[in-house]
Amino acid sequence: MTTISIIGSGNMATAIGNRAVQHGHTVELLSRNTATAKALADQLGNGTTVGTFGARPAGDIVIVAVLYAGAVDAVTQFGDALDGKTLVDITNPFNADASGVVTTPGNSISQQIAAAAPGSAHVIKAFNSIFGGVIAENKPVDLLFAGDNAEAKARFAEFVESLNMRALDAGGIGMAHALEWAGILLVGLAQNGAGFDVALGAKTTAI
Amino acid sequence: MTTISIIGSGNMATAIGNRAVQHGHTVELLSRNTATAKALADQLGNGTTVGTFGARPAGDIVIVAVLYAGAVDAVTQFGDALDGKTLVDITNPFNADASGVVTTPGNSISQQIAAAAPGSAHVIKAFNSIFGGVIAENKPVDLLFAGDNAEAKARFAEFVESLNMRALDAGGIGMAHALEWAGILLVGLAQNGAGFDVALGAKTTAI
Numbered sequence: 019m020t021t022i023s024i025i026g027s028g029n030m031a032t033a034i035g036n037r038a039v040q041h042g043h044t045v046e047l048l049s050r051n052t053a054t055a056k057a058l059a060d061q062l063g064n065g066t067t068v069g070t071f072g073a074r075p076a077g078d079i080v081i082v083a084v085l086y087a088g089a090v091d092a093v094t095q096f097g098d099a100l101d102g103k104t105l106v107d108i109t110n111p112f113n114a115d116a117s118g119v120v121t122t123p124g125n126s127i128s129q130q131i132a133a134a135a136p137g138s139a140h141v142i143k144a145f146n147s148i149f150g151g152v153i154a155e156n157k158p159v160d161l162l163f164a165g166d167n168a169e170a171k172a173r174f175a176e177f178v179e180s181l182n183m184r185a186l187d188a189g190g191i192g193m194a195h196a197l198e199w200a201g202i203l204l205v206g207l208a209q210n211g212a213g214f215d216v217a218l219g220a221k222t223t224a225i
Numbered sequence: 226m227t228t229i230s231i232i233g234s235g236n237m238a239t240a241i242g243n244r245a246v247q248h249g250h251t252v253e254l255l256s257r258n259t260a261t262a263k264a265l266a267d268q269l270g271n272g273t274t275v276g277t278f279g280a281r282p283a284g285d286i287v288i289v290a291v292l293y294a295g296a297v298d299a300v301t302q303f304g305d306a307l308d309g310k311t312l313v314d315i316t317n318p319f320n321a322d323a324s325g326v327v328t329t330p331g332n333s334i335s336q337q338i339a340a341a342a343p344g345s346a347h348v349i350k351a352f353n354s355i356f357g358g359v360i361a362e363n364k365p366v367d368l369l370f371a372g373d374n375a376e377a378k379a380r381f382a383e384f385v386e387s388l389n390m391r392a393l394d395a396g397g398i399g400m401a402h403a404l405e406w407a408g409i410l411l412v413g414l415a416q417n418g419a420g421f422d423v424a425l426g427a428k429t430t431a432i
Contacts, residue, residue, distance in 0.1 A: 117399050123325045159428075162414070189413035192324050196413060199406035206396035206403060207369070207427050216427040220414050221366075 019043055020177065023075035025092055026083035027054040030108055032061070033150035034081055037181050039064040040156055046076045074099040079106060079177055081145070086111040086120075086127050093134045102138045104170040107131050107194070108145035110201035119198045128164070128194035140170035143194035144178070146201045148217035149208070160219030162186050162200065164193035186220055226250055227384065230282035232299055233290035234261040237315055239268070240357035241288055244388050246271040247363055253283045281306040286313060286384055288352070293318040293327075293334050300341045309345045311377040314338050314401070315352035317408035326405045335371070335401035347377035350401035351385070353408045355424035356415070367391050367426030369407065371400035393427055 019042045024031045027049040035045045035058065045066045049055035052068065059066040069075060072095050080100065084092050086109035093105065107128040111120045121127060132141040142165035145153070152159055161183040165171050175185035188197060200218055208214045226249045231238045234256035242252045242265065252273045256262035259275065266273040276282060279302050287307065291299050293316035300312065314335040318327045328334060339348040349372035352360070359366055368390040372378050382392035395404060407425055415421045 118330045118402070162410070164413070186414050186419055187417040188410055189417050193410065193413045195325070196406045196410040199403045200410055203369070203395055203400065203403040203407055204427070206371070206400045207393050210394040210396050212393055212427050219426050219428060220411070220419050220423040221426060 020079070021046060021077040022079050022081065022177070023048060023069065023077035024081045024083050025049070025071075025075075025096075026081075027051055027058045028083065029150045030145065031081070031083040032058060033153040034083065034108075034145065035062045035066065037153050037156055039066065041181050043177075043180070048073075048075060072096055072099065075103060078102075079104045079174060081106045081108060082131065083108055085109065089127055090130050090134045093131050098136055100139045101136045103140075104174060105131060105135055105139055105141045106145065106174065107141055107143050110146045111198055112202065112205075116202060116205050119195075119202060121195060121198055123195050124192065126191075126194035126198055128191055132191065140167035141165060141191060142171060142174050143191070143197045144174070146197055147204050149204070149214050152215060152217050155215075156182065158182050158184065159217045160184050160186055160221075162188050162197060162218060164188040164191060164197055166191045227286070228253060228284040229286050229288065229384070230255060230276065230284035231288045231290050232256070232278075232282075232303075233288075234258055234265045235290065236357045237352065238288070238290040239265060240360040241290060241315075241352065242269045242273065244360050244363060246273065248388050250384075250387070255280075255282060279303055279306065282310060286311045286381060288313045288315060289338065290315055292316065296334055297337050297341045300338050305343055307346045308343045310347075311381055312338060312342055312346050312348045313352065313381065314348055314350050317353045318405055319409065319412070323409060323412050325409060326402075328402060328405055330402050331399065333398075333401035333405055335398055339398065347374035348372060348398060349378060349381050350398070350404045351381070353404055354411050356411070356421050359422060359424050362422075363389065365389050365391070366424045367393050367428075369393050369395050369404060369425060369427075371395040371398060371404055373398045
């Protein structure tokens with residue numbers, strides 16, 4: 019059991035926070051909107067706390083659960099308070115009609131976050147190829163992730179597995195852009211028959 | 226049961242051809258390399274024929290199973306012989322180290338093939354988020370696809386389901402680029418622990 023910090027207080031913060039507390043972790047919420055964060059902390063219960071936006075997070079793993087357009091700014095606001103932290107970028111930088119992403123190869127939001135974060139922080143892309151509703155359902159499911167630092171990835175994978183998810187390593191942070199496209203693919207599948215109760219996964223016997 | 230034409234005689238032609246004949250379909254092989262095509266036809270058996278490269282394929286569904294760099298040229302060589310056919314683009318246009326794709330949004334190999342094919346042909350992207358070995362294993366598995374023409378997609382999905390695969394529609398042909406990135410993601414997962422006995426899929430209970 020560990021303490022997880024979540025920057026944000028929206029739908030994905032709610033889904034991930036819920037799943038974390040259900041598996042015995044303690045959650046700290048860090049949001050510009052303190053009222054929303056306090057309401058979510060009450061909802062999550064189990065010792066969930068509300069920290070100060072921009073102050074050093076309590077958890078070693080910090081989920082950056084804000085919309086893509088604000089992710090780099092949020093990380094910049096925390097600055098050196100994120101020294102040594104593992105930052106989890108969950109963003110989907112979709113264009114207006116979700117037909118593609120606004121990022122380019124080598125310049126995923128994860129890589130933009132890494133450039134804005136302290137050099138001692140490690141960035142992992144994850145939680146963007148799964149719908150919030152599926153996270154909240156608490157069923158076993160695949161969770162695809164990517165990042166450069168082996169130690170940070172191992173700790174993150176351990177956390178993910180503790181949530182009854184199978185952590186599937188896609189490779190280095192360069193793979194974050196492939197995951198951003200995977201977010202587009204997931205929405206395409208959802209809108210064309212698969213429904214929104216799905217996550218991308220990898221296996222041979224998927225029926 | 227139907228007749229499927231496959232342009233090519235390599236690993237993917239072998240895998241898809243094998244799976245097709247195992248489920249009662251008849252396969253026609255169309256390859257520049259007639260000797261290889263004849264050897265593969267002998268291997269596949271079950272009435273597999275070898276057609277003439279560039280001549281009108283026997284099947285309504287034509288799998289373009291050549292490497293990406295040669296796909297547009299192959300389709301161009303067939304020209305009007307592909308009138309009204311459903312062309313299935315299975316290519317993965319990877320860069321040299323499989324860290325990304327050489328195509329750009331809106332200009333996937335599928336879209337390049339569509340531009341080179343007769344206007345009456347329909348292009349579907351499929352079979353590129355699954356390893357050939359998994360196709361050959363004949364286990365139930367997800368098969369992601371994309372394309373613009375509803376009727377062609379319905380017939381293709383019926384063929385896919387007859388192979389004991391679940392056909393998952395990702396949307397229009399613009400989604401082919403997302404599928405090309407999905408090929409990169411699949412290789413990343415394979416190389417980082419998942420192994421090569423996998424295919425991308427979409428479900429909530431993936432463990």
